[in-house]
Each structure stands twice: as structure tokens, then as C-alpha cells.
Amino acid sequence: xxxxxxxxxxxxxxxxLLHLVKQDHLxxxxxxxxxxxxxxxxYLELMQALDLEIAGExxxxxxxLMQIKSRxxxxxxxxxxxxxxxxxxxxxxxxxxxxxxxxxxxAEVLSGMExxxxxxxxxxxxxxxxxxxxxxxxxxxxxxxxTAFSQFMQGELPRELIHxxxxxxxxxxxxxxLLRQLTQQRERVNFAELFTKAKTKMEAVATFLALLELIRLxxxxxxxxxxxxxxxxxxxxxxxxxx
Amino acid sequence: xxxxxxxxxLEALLLVTDKPLLIEQAREVxxxxxxxxxxxxxxxxxxxxxAQENRGIRIQEVAEGFEYITDPELAPYVLxxxxxxxxxxxxxxxxETLAIIAYRQPITRLEIEQVxxxxxxxxxxxxxxxxxxxxxxxxxxxxxxxLYGTTRDFLDHFGLKNLxxxxxxxxxxxxxxxxxxxxxxxxxxxxxx
Numbered sequence: 001x002x003x004x005x006x007x008x009x010x011x012x013x014x015x016x017l018l019h020l021v022k023q024d025h026l027x028x029x030x031x032x033x034x035x036x037x038x039x040x041x042x043y044l045e046l047m048q049a050l051d052l053e054i055a056g057e058x059x060x061x062x063x064x065l066m067q068i069k070s071r072x073x074x075x076x077x078x079x080x081x082x083x084x085x086x087x088x089x090x091x092x093x094x095x096x097x098x099x100x101x102x103x104x105x106x107a108e109v110l111s112g113m114e115x116x117x118x119x120x121x122x123x124x125x126x127x128x129x130x131x132x133x134x135x136x137x138x139x140x141x142x143x144x145x146x147t148a149f150s151q152f153m154q155g156e157l158p159r160e161l162i163h164x165x166x167x168x169x170x171x172x173x174x175x176x177x178l179l180r181q182l183t184q185q186r187e188r189v190n191f192a193e194l195f196t197k198a199k200t201k202m203e204a205v206a207t208f209l210a211l212l213e214l215i216r217l218x219x220x221x222x223x224x225x226x227x228x229x230x231x232x233x234x235x236x237x238x239x240x241x242x243x
Numbered sequence: 244x245x246x247x248x249x250x251x252x253l254e255a256l257l258l259v260t261d262k263p264l265l266i267e268q269a270r271e272v273x274x275x276x277x278x279x280x281x282x283x284x285x286x287x288x289x290x291x292x293x294a295q296e297n298r299g300i301r302i303q304e305v306a307e308g309f310e311y312i313t314d315p316e317l318a319p320y321v322l323x324x325x326x327x328x329x330x331x332x333x334x335x336x337x338x339e340t341l342a343i344i345a346y347r348q349p350i351t352r353l354e355i356e357q358v359x360x361x362x363x364x365x366x367x368x369x370x371x372x373x374x375x376x377x378x379x380x381x382x383x384x385x386x387x388x389x390l391y392g393t394t395r396d397f398l399d400h401f402g403l404k405n406l407x408x409x410x411x412x413x414x415x416x417x418x419x420x421x422x423x424x425x426x427x428x429x430x431x432x433x434x435x436x
Contacts, residue, residue, distance in 0.1 A: 119315040
């Protein structure tokens, strides 16, 4: 793919792990490390297949997970005295996840407060004009998108897919233009609809990368209607979100 | 200074202030001999009157001060007149980072990154531009890293009276909305802008 999407991933490996926990309805305290590790690695593979830049933290976490997994497979007697004395890495990870989750919940509470504040009008603190440039509100996470995309693709994305470009029938630029047009014409576009129209896997990948790029450019917003429900794409305007 | 007059003056100040009126600011106008507790009492009285008379405007305590706000019920009407809105809502990464700073302040960038597991530079820059976080000092350890804390504008944006108004972390459970205002272990030092 000549067009490389540089995705500023604000979400990190802990976000991905919590996403997996939520998706499988797991309890953090009883997290099945082997299962989670496999799923986590599958996500990394998907991101690599899409040629997304993966931050080093993801790879560090992958190594940590594999270390925990292999440690769990060994009988306790095989641990060296030093290893036995060290804090259990599985427990450390669990504590980190629990702590992070608390702050995620706090963030949601703050988000609710922010929303309530929107309907309290007062004298302007700043002169009339455009609000400061702020990141737009994105409800669906990168991993929700990746999940939906991989589900749609129904199976593994062949690794060679990206590098085997024979003809650029569907370019990311072309899909970007198409998406811009679509979101201008209609109030919302369904994620699934975008991809059922795709005739080949290449086309689907190009569409997906175009989507990511437009998100990065803050031209569109993705929302999920319910937990793991349908993802919809809307064009960003200056108005307050009406959610 | 008689109370009637003081109340009238406070009303006038509440109208023209561009940020929540601080009690110290009110005292600067009313006179330094006025007891801060009295100023607070009068403001609370004014607030009660607005509520009891079901006025369209109310007085709210927020960001360590007081301000006039429209009754939230009337928002649809207000929006017909003005497109002037508060700044757009924040993203999850920004909110999460803010939550970490709010509860853990003063805190270094590294400590923030340890919680979220991802680089915090970009988000910190955004939050700084929005004046939600500020530098509160340096940690006296190797490298003397910068310590961050939240600002009054942070309180203002979320409608918080003060830091104690933050729901207690221990109270937060998945899906539940905390209703009690329980003091938590955050710093109680007054905020600055």
C-alpha cells in the first residue's frame, strides 16, 4: 500500500486488554492469561497486516503476556529462588488493569458531568468566536473498529495482502474522497454498509484505511449505538454533539 | 454595609464576572472588613431565592466561586437564541488523563504514563492548551521531573465546586453513578487559574 496511515494511537496496550476483557465478559481478577494473550497477539497481527504503526508499548506488553503465560505453564517448583521471590507478574498486570479501569470509570463520570454542564449557559468567559480547537468526541475506540473490521472480513487477513499490489484499482485516496462525499450527502453512514459494497478484500482494506485517516484528520466521528452494537460514521461539524 | 445593599452589589458582580466570582473578589469590592463567611451566606441566600422563586436563572457554586447560569431545563430555548456554546467535549484519552491527574495530583508525566500504559505527551499538550492542567512544581527526585495538577478552569468545565466534589475513587463501580459527595484523599489546597 503506497499510502501509509500513520495512526496516532492514543490508546495503548492496557486499553486493548481492557477491551478484550469487556468483550469476553471477563473479570479482571480471574483473567485467563493464555486466552487473552492469544487474542492480544491476533490484534497485533491484524494491525501489522494493515500496516499500522504499532507503538513499542504494545510489543513490550506482548512480551510480558507471553512471559506470564509461559510461567503459568511451568510447575511452581521450576522457578528459581529469585523468581519465586519476585512479585508475581500476573498479579502485577491485574493490579495495573484494575487501577486503570477505575480511572476509566472516573473518566466516564467526568464525561457525564461535562454533558450536564453543556446545558448551563452563562455569560461568555471568552469573546464570541470559535471554541478552542479540541479533540472531537469519539465514542468507538480504535479497537472497536478493528474488531468490527476483522469480523467483517470473516477470517484472517493474509499478511501478504498489503504488499501484493498489482493494480491500484482501489486506492486509499480514492476511498477518502468517496467517504467524504458520502458523509456530506447523508447524516450517518453505517460501518457495515461501507464494507458490504466492497467487491474485494483489497477494496475493503483501502476503505478501512481511508476511514482511519479521516478519523485522524478529525473530519469524521465514529460512534457505537450500544455496547458492541452497530458503528456509525458521521461528519464532524462545529455544532455540539446531540448525543 | 447593610445586607440588602451587599446582596444587590453581589448580583451586579455575578452578572459581569467572566469567570465564577470568587469570594475574595467579592470582598475586594465590598470591603476587606467584610467577613468571607458573610459573603458566602449572602450568596447562598441569593441562590436560594432564585430556586424558590423558580427563576429562569440560578446561582451555582462552581470552580470555587459562584456564577449565574440558566436553568438547564431552559436549554432548548436558549439554544434558539444563541449558538454560543461551551467548548466541545473531550475524548476518552483526554478524560482518562485528566481523571488520573485530578485524583493523583501532583503527579509526573511518567506516573501518568504508568497508569495508562501509553505516551502522555500529546494529551498533556492538549490539556495544557485548554488550561485544564498546569505545572505545579517539580518532584524532588532524580531529574526533577515536572509535576502536574488541575486548574480552576478544569473545575469550571465539569461543573465541580472544588476537588472534594470529585466522586470518591473507591465508590466507583462498573456502571454505577455515584451520588454521594464523599471527601476523598485528594489535595485540598485551593486551586489557582
